[in-house]
Amino acid sequence: MTYAVNLYFNQEAENYIINIWRQLTALEKGKCLICCNSRPHITLAIYEGIDLEETQKRLKAFARNIHSFHLQFLQIGIFPQPKGAIFLTPNLTDELFKVHRDFHQAFMDYQGQGWDYYKPNAWYPHCTLALETPLEAIPCVLGEILKVFQPMEVCVESIGMASLDPIKYLMELQLKKE
Numbered sequence: 001m002t003y004a005v006n007l008y009f010n011q012e013a014e015n016y017i018i019n020i021w022r023q024l025t026a027l028e029k030g031k032c033l034i035c036c037n038s039r040p041h042i043t044l045a046i047y048e049g050i051d052l053e054e055t056q057k058r059l060k061a062f063a064r065n066i067h068s069f070h071l072q073f074l075q076i077g078i079f080p081q082p083k084g085a086i087f088l089t090p091n092l093t094d095e096l097f098k099v100h101r102d103f104h105q106a107f108m109d110y111q112g113q114g115w116d117y118y119k120p121n122a123w124y125p126h127c128t129l130a131l132e133t134p135l136e137a138i139p140c141v142l143g144e145i146l147k148v149f150q151p152m153e154v155c156v157e158s159i160g161m162a163s164l165d166p167i168k169y170l171m172e173l174q175l176k177k178e
Helices: 011-025 052-063 094-106 108-113 135-148
Strands: 002-009 042-048 069-079 085-090 127-130 152-163 168-174
Touching: 002 011, 002 052, 011 127, 011 135, 011 152, 042 094, 042 108, 052 094, 052 152, 052 168, 069 094, 069 135, 085 135, 094 108, 127 135
Parallel strands: none
Antiparallel strands: 002 042, 002 152, 069 085, 069 152, 085 127, 152 168
């Protein structure tokens, strides 16, 4: 089984991003993120074949020491290959990298089961807007996003864990208030 550990945002930010997803769904140019039960997030790690109960216990202990923090989404990025992903890029704050670094330190013994893209020194934090977008459709999808995109501030309020394919939310832990 594949599991993701994600950071989640305040409700206003989630609603804003879901609204973009709704508009993109109408284009039919890639994966429907609403249809697959996705939720706006930034992924800290994705693991294959870990002990779920043990991981959840450790994530609860980790979350106790994390404070909520603010990020800004000021730009749009693209991973054209192999996933055809278009995403929001957060400003790269010390808090964001500290949470990522501390998480991977706390789960260091999981390193062999983690996806390389999310490991320290290889991670590009992002919040996906479009996925599995054919290369020839990227300009169209990007054009739709640019019609509604406004730079925004979000508050990272919780950390959680989900299983993938299909997405099922397994736990969510509120972070300490700033």
